[in-house]
Amino acid sequence: MTSIRERNKELILRAASEEFADKGFAATKTSDIAAKAGLPKPNVYYYFKSKENLYREVLESIIEPLLAASAPFNQPGHPSEVLTAYIRSKIRISRELPHASKVFASEIMHGAPHLSAEQTKQLNAQARHNIGCIQSWIDQGLMAPVDPHHLLFSIWAATQTYADFDWQISTVTGKARLDDSDYEAAAQTIIRLVLKGCEISPAAMTVKEPCHSL
Amino acid sequence: MTSIRERNKELILRAASEEFADKGFAATKTSDIAAKAGLPKPNVYYYFKSKENLYREVLESIIEPLLAASAPFNQPGHPSEVLTAYIRSKIRISRELPHASKVFASEIMHGAPHLSAEQTKQLNAQARHNIGCIQSWIDQGLMAPVDPHHLLFSIWAATQTYADFDWQISTVTGKARLDDSDYEAAAQTIIRLVLKGCEISPAAMTVKEPCHSL
DNA sequence: GTCTATAAGCCGATAGAC
DNA sequence: GTCTATCGGCTTATAGAC
Numbered sequence: 406m407t408s409i410r411e412r413n414k415e416l417i418l419r420a421a422s423e424e425f426a427d428k429g430f431a432a433t434k435t436s437d438i439a440a441k442a443g444l445p446k447p448n449v450y451y452y453f454k455s456k457e458n459l460y461r462e463v464l465e466s467i468i469e470p471l472l473a474a475s476a477p478f479n480q481p482g483h484p485s486e487v488l489t490a491y492i493r494s495k496i497r498i499s500r501e502l503p504h505a506s507k508v509f510a511s512e513i514m515h516g517a518p519h520l521s522a523e524q525t526k527q528l529n530a531q532a533r534h535n536i537g538c539i540q541s542w543i544d545q546g547l548m549a550p551v552d553p554h555h556l557l558f559s560i561w562a563a564t565q566t567y568a569d570f571d572w573q574i575s576t577v578t579g580k581a582r583l584d585d586s587d588y589e590a591a592a593q594t595i596i597r598l599v600l601k602g603c604e605i606s607p608a609a610m611t612v613k614e615p616c617h618s619l
Numbered sequence: 620m621t622s623i624r625e626r627n628k629e630l631i632l633r634a635a636s637e638e639f640a641d642k643g644f645a646a647t648k649t650s651d652i653a654a655k656a657g658l659p660k661p662n663v664y665y666y667f668k669s670k671e672n673l674y675r676e677v678l679e680s681i682i683e684p685l686l687a688a689s690a691p692f693n694q695p696g697h698p699s700e701v702l703t704a705y706i707r708s709k710i711r712i713s714r715e716l717p718h719a720s721k722v723f724a725s726e727i728m729h730g731a732p733h734l735s736a737e738q739t740k741q742l743n744a745q746a747r748h749n750i751g752c753i754q755s756w757i758d759q760g761l762m763a764p765v766d767p768h769h770l771l772f773s774i775w776a777a778t779q780t781y782a783d784f785d786w787q788i789s790t791v792t793g794k795a796r797l798d799d800s801d802y803e804a805a806a807q808t809i810i811r812l813v814l815k816g817c818e819i820s821p822a823a824m825t826v827k828e829p830c831h832s833l
Numbered sequence: 834g835t836c837t838a839t840a841a842g843c844c845g846a847t848a849g850a851c
Numbered sequence: 852g853t854c855t856a857t858c859g860g861c862t863t864a865t866a867g868a869c
Contacts, residue, residue, distance in 0.1 A: 409834085410834090427729065427730070428645070428729060429643050429644075429645060429646070429725075429729060430643075430646070431642070431643060431645035431646035432643075432644070432645035432646075432729075434861090434862065434863090435862080435863065435864085436862080436863090444835095444836095445835075445836050445837080446836085446863095446864095447835075447836060447837085447864085447865080448834095448835070448836080450863085450864060450865075451834080451835080451836095455863085455864080456862095456863070456864090507728060510728065510783075510784075511643070511725070511728060513784050513786055513787050514721060514724065514725060514783050514784060514786070515641060515642060515643060515646075515786075516641065516786045517786055517787075525790065529790055529791060532791045533791070536791075551808055551811060551812075552804050552805075552807075552808050554791065554792055555804055555805045555808035555809070556808060556812075557791075558777070558780055558781075558784075558788060558791075558805070559773075559776075559777040559780075559808065559809060559812060561780065561784075561787075562773075562776035562777045562779070562780035562784070563772070563773040563776045563777055565776070566772055566773075566775070566776035567772075569724075569728055570724075570727050570728060570772075570775075570776070572727055572728070572729075572730045572731055573727050573775075574772060576739065576743055577743060577746050577747070577750075577768065577771075577772075578768055590766050590769055591766075591769045591772070593766075594765055594766050594769035594770060594773065595769070595773060597765060597816050598765075598770075598773060598812045598813065598816030598817075599812060599816070601815045601816045601818070602811050602812030602813070602814075602815045602816045603812075604815070623852085624852085648843090648844065648845090649844080649845065649846085650844075650845090658853095658854095659853075659854050659855080660845090660846090660854090661846085661847075661853075661854060661855085662852095662853070662854075664845085664846060664847075665852080665853075665854095669845080669846080670844095670845065670846090
């Protein structure tokens with residue numbers, strides 16, 4: 406059973422995600438969050454103590470999905486399968502958690518002032534692991550020698566853009582919201598650029614072990 | 620000769636770019652801008668009337684370079700040349716105007732509340748022209764049928780990420796600042812993904828006219 | 834646990850001296 | 852044209868009734 410407490414916290418978190426994504430931390434008023442949640446403002450402080458705390462909880466909610474998106478790199482698989490799964494995961498996050506994604510992007514853009522050292526470390530460790538994987542594929546001759554750092558930056562950017570710059574995408578495409586087929590086209594375009602760009606041919610040999618980066 | 624007026628306006632604009640890029644519009648204090656410019660706060664208001672006005676001028680300063688970056692699409696050229704030049708222009712903007720780039724990105728992320736209808740129209744018209752070009756290349760069999768919208772979104776994202784998410788890039792690469800060779804590697808990676816991804820072979824035939832999109 | 838009513842402080846903006 | 856000194860509004864946060 407969900408208590409009133411849990412329900413209200415959830416309502417506030419959801420409202421806060423949208424407001425912070427729309428306006429940014431500083432420009433967001435706690436009174437607007439309360440209004441959007443349908444609760445009086447002091448409730449926000451009662452449950453979350455401060456505006457900054459609330460913001461940090463929203464931020465935290467995207468860290469786990471973001472780390473989980475790298476799962477394909479932690480399992481055995483051919484580069485074409487791993488990268489395809491990774492790109493699809495990242496696109497799915499942009500689509501399913503657009504508000505938290507934007508909050509995260511905004512946080513990073515401003516130098517990650519609210520991100521804890523632990524969170525930074527986790528995200529970084531995963532990034533380095535992924536880069537190590539890509540490098541090992543290059544060393545094994547499974548793909549062309551494309552700089553793993555820049556390849557990863559391009560994948561991040563291209564997939565996140567569907568959440569972060571949705572306004573631009575709506576304006577250019579003329580669609581208020583992208584539908585299933587749009588997201589499918591986006592994923593296929595990025596997958597194509599990456600696989601062909603890295604000269605990765607469809608899984609020809611079996612890769613039995615996930616890569617172990619130092 | 621540069622008057623004191625011009626010099627001071629320039630100092631304030633430069634300081635404002637950095638502050639707005641670092642903290643965002645709402646979180647930036649005009650007193651901090653004044654301090655960074657080495658001038659008393661009322662000077663900021665004397666020259667720019669309001670914080671919002673000052674912000675709009677910073678924003679405007681990036682529009683022209685952004686439109687100019689699309690120049691390769693307005694001249695005749697083989698897809699491989701046009702796209703290579705375009706990607707290099709976009710990367711150059713990220714490198715040379717990192718603050719204004721970030722301000723623009725932040726503006727777009729929050730739904731472009733300060734962008735004028737005219738600016739939106741110009742940027743959109745250029746985007747549509749570029750998309751029309753790419754489509755015509757596909758129709759002429761000069762490249763594989765990669766969705767022009769999504770291709771462009773990927774190029775924008777991959778090139779802008781070097782300005783917008785510089786913190787992340789510094790953290791992952793372990794370098795406080797990227798140097799010439801890093802930017803060169805970035806450009807080459809993106810160019811490679813795009814050209815190979817679209818199956819564009821190096822200029823084989825001469826293209827004598829720029830494309831005319833409707 | 835919930836909400837009304839209020840305090841406290843910050844920051845954009847300016848009046849007015851020089 | 853320039854700057855000191857100050858106002859006024861707005862927003863976070865809370866005290867205290869229910």
